[in-house]
Amino acid sequence: MKFSHQSSIIIEVLNVVDRANRIVDDIEKGNPVFVIKEYAQNLSKEILEIKESIDGLHCIDDNLQPLVLYIEKLSSQATTMLEYFKTNDTEENTKKNITMLANNTIKMASYDREKKSA
Amino acid sequence: MVHGWTHLIWRKQKMKLSNYNQVLIKISEVKKTTSSLYLMAENNASKEILIKRFTELLNLVEEICIQAAQMDMPKYTKNFRVAIHVIWNAGDELLKIINTSSLHQIKLDIIDYDILILQLELNASAILKYEETHLSKTG
Numbered sequence: 001m002k003f004s005h006q007s008s009i010i011i012e013v014l015n016v017v018d019r020a021n022r023i024v025d026d027i028e029k030g031n032p033v034f035v036i037k038e039y040a041q042n043l044s045k046e047i048l049e050i051k052e053s054i055d056g057l058h059c060i061d062d063n064l065q066p067l068v069l070y071i072e073k074l075s076s077q078a079t080t081m082l083e084y085f086k087t088n089d090t091e092e093n094t095k096k097n098i099t100m101l102a103n104n105t106i107k108m109a110s111y112d113r114e115k116k117s118a
Numbered sequence: 119m120v121h122g123w124t125h126l127i128w129r130k131q132k133m134k135l136s137n138y139n140q141v142l143i144k145i146s147e148v149k150k151t152t153s154s155l156y157l158m159a160e161n162n163a164s165k166e167i168l169i170k171r172f173t174e175l176l177n178l179v180e181e182i183c184i185q186a187a188q189m190d191m192p193k194y195t196k197n198f199r200v201a202i203h204v205i206w207n208a209g210d211e212l213l214k215i216i217n218t219s220s221l222h223q224i225k226l227d228i229i230d231y232d233i234l235i236l237q238l239e240l241n242a243s244a245i246l247k248y249e250e251t252h253l254s255k256t257g
Contacts, residue, residue, distance in 0.1 A: 077229045
């Protein structure tokens with residue numbers, strides 16, 4: 001996935017946020033961990049793709065800087081999660097950590113535009 | 119007389135901005151330390167060292183909490199003060215479990231903490247920007 005314009009990044013951010021919301025729903029519904037784990041792996045990869053696309057942009061608007069900073073941190077979490085998935089931790093811990101990633105992804109939506117007020 | 123009052127309000131606003139700036143500087147120190155903690159965990163630092171550095175980090179967060187509590191903050195920024203307390207509590211919880219956690223778990227928890235601090239920094243920057251705009255209008 002390569003973006004030619006910043007607005008495409010916003011669209012992709014919102015898609016990823018939507019996916020994270022569905023993961024939280026799946027966890028709440030008690031769906032099997034191996035299924036949720038696969039979704040979370042895809043989510044992690046998509047976050048990394050967004051980061052890669054941002055790195056490829058020549059210039060970024062000032063009002064997108066908070067989002068860029070946030071994605072940078074989130075991509076570190078995504079990388080760590082991809083490593084973590086190889087460890088086959090307990091179901092309980094896996095769910096906890098996936099929830100952590102999904103919730104942080106959802107928070108990304110707050111930074112898609114410059115905050116008008118705190 | 120009117121000018122005197124306006125000037126007084128303007129000076130108060132300037133002081134408030136300088137307080138925010140100080141808090142922002144401390145938050146960025148906390149952010150740097152958290153990032154270095156993550157790198158330490160990634161490079162297999164011992165739990166003792168991580169705990170020691172984390173305790174230092176929490177002391178810094180405590181300083182920010184105290185400073186924020188003393189600051190004259192408008193109503194809309196009360197969430198900022200709450201956010202600092204959330205970070206303090208989260209750090210405290212993390213410190214309690216770090217000894218019994220796996221290295222992967224420590225790394226995940228530290229990065230989660232790092233994200234929490236980034237959010238606080240972004241909110242603090244937004245507040246500062248808002249206040250600066252407000253000050254330039256009233257000044």
